[in-house]
Amino acid sequence: MEKIKLVVEGKELEVPKGTTLGEVFKELGIKDAVGALLEGELVDLQTPLRRGGKVKPLFRGDEEALPIMRHSLAHVMAQALKELYGPAKVRLGVGPDTEEGFFYDVEVEGRTITEEELKKIEEKMREIVKRDYPIVRKELTREEAKELFKKLGERYKLELIDEIPEGEPVSVYEQGGFVDLCKGPHLPSTGKAGAFKLTAVSGAYWKGDASGPQLTRIYGMAYWDEEKLNERLKFYEEVKRRDHRRLGKELEFFTIENEVGPGLVLWLPRGALYRKVLEDYLREEHLKRGYQLAYTPHVGRAELWKRSGHLEHYKENMFPPMQLDEEEYYVKPMNCPFHITIYKTRPRSYRELPFKLFELGTVYRYELSGVLHGLLRVRGFTQDDAHIVCTPEQVNDVIRETLEFALQVLRDFGFEEFKLYLSTRPEDAIGSDEQWELSQKALEEAVKASGYEYEVDEGGGAFYGPKIDVKVKDAIGRLWQLSTIQFDFNLPERFDMTYVGPDNKLHRPYMIHRALLGSIERFTGILLEHHAGLLPFWLSPTQVAVLPVADRHHDYARRLAELLTAEGFRAEADLSGERLGAKIRKAELTKVPVVLVVGDREQESGTVSVRTKKEGSLGSMSLEELIKYLNELQRSRR
């Protein structure tokens, strides 16, 4: 009998090949293990060992064992469904563990599962957990397995069996009479499961194929203990609380109306004021860095989009054409062809490179109706778009400067944590080796110089060039992709872009697309969620609310608001007849960062009583102190 060597908790031992870890642990007196890491790979206790190595037993509560437990819960759920709806009526698809729990794709004959039923299913699951069925692994031959699942009417499982590579064992796990095709790993018994909750149902295509059958996906969340589960559930409540669609309504920032069209955003006055501040800032920052501004139309001739290649590669994302004077026109999905046309209005010398053109360009893209989502996924949006045309020699500096610019802008909006992604040459790429090498090197150097964590997505670039993506981490730990810096070797060719070099000859320039915030709409959604609606002082539509205590203080309040407006702040006096408490409540709910209360005391002494949304009451200040304080808030962008 072949032997294999194991090292368990420092102890070395030899066992016959095919022994299970369950047997090994029993021998060693290791109790209550739910799984193990064998050379770093997650394994269960019931699978015969085929190789030796270092073994780390895992117990309930171990982070590393979560996938085992979640996967087993998926089986428990499948069993619960079979018990509830009848074994012959329930056909199983796949049921893996996920980041937070598990799901199972199922088909229940003659009915659809609704959210209301989740409780019932959950109860049945708890029952099965309580019954503490041992989970037994069996290896079958392909034929045996096929016969078994044919008998069970599990046609999806039959398909899966066919996909198991030759030479790999076909295994099933059985618990309390319920058998499922599965390669594991699984808990020793159902009773070892942790805390869980079924959270949602949705449709999911079998094998992700939209033309194939659609199954019902039932989601569950699972952690070892109730506390952690509740913490995660709370997190989702927090996500809900920060939902920009709710905040956007409350703060009167934007609306999306059926009558106007799905995915088309109307900016309300308060949102428009915020957006004006943001746009002014962007234009300023671009001008400071040598960008030039442009405005381009919303539509262009089909000819243009043909030349750019959009009609060839991007048509399904474009609004359908419109006919005008015998010509077809398309609404623009991107700004590049216009910017390139601007570049080409006259011959360009190497002396004016890098040529950097910036536009807050509004583009329209056809998005499937099902993916539209508040401001985060829309059909019409404004990009903070720029195209940089430069010589090969300038590529390094340009990229480094652009990445620094992007990060500085994101920091100004209150983001502090970034993760960079470098995507390199894919299989079917255009462009020369030289172009790819030069570009990728520039991107990599810039990413390294930034000092932030980065990942390389080998082969993940577009066919026309490599890129850097910047993701930000928001206040509750979610990652959002914002900035993109993308080389394009395609359009300079298609549009025959050139510049005259020092040698008096024509050369092909490098071109880079880049957006810092991406889309103003999407960015606003993310920003609102990041700050939970409480925008930094410099971005708030109303920065200061002046609240008179009684009617006799109205004049003083009005004069104060005028004074602050003259100082460049966005200030409003609340002259409604409400009581102070109600006015404060209103200011709080609309998330005005600074509130000034003025009554007899303040009016007499020419002061204000300051209350901020973030820090509460700051006591009274003279007007000089107040303006100094506000200027500091403005300057620090806090």
Next chain:
RNA sequence: GCCGGCGUAGCUCAGUCGGUAGAGCGCGGGCUUCGUAAGCCUGAGGUCGCGGGUUCAAGUCCCGCCGCCGGCUCCA
């Protein structure tokens, strides 16, 4: 686009078994002049998403469409 859920006043929502539409907030008017998160009274406001059907009668039941929400798929 697909699956499931949902659509009632500006907003959040209630509306039983099919019997003719309601609350709170907000908005208008009046009173109150008030010191750090809701003062009191009063009024206006609805083609119950749209269209069709069943019925003596439809917010309620059925069908189609539109939109929203959660996913799936898509995102050169």
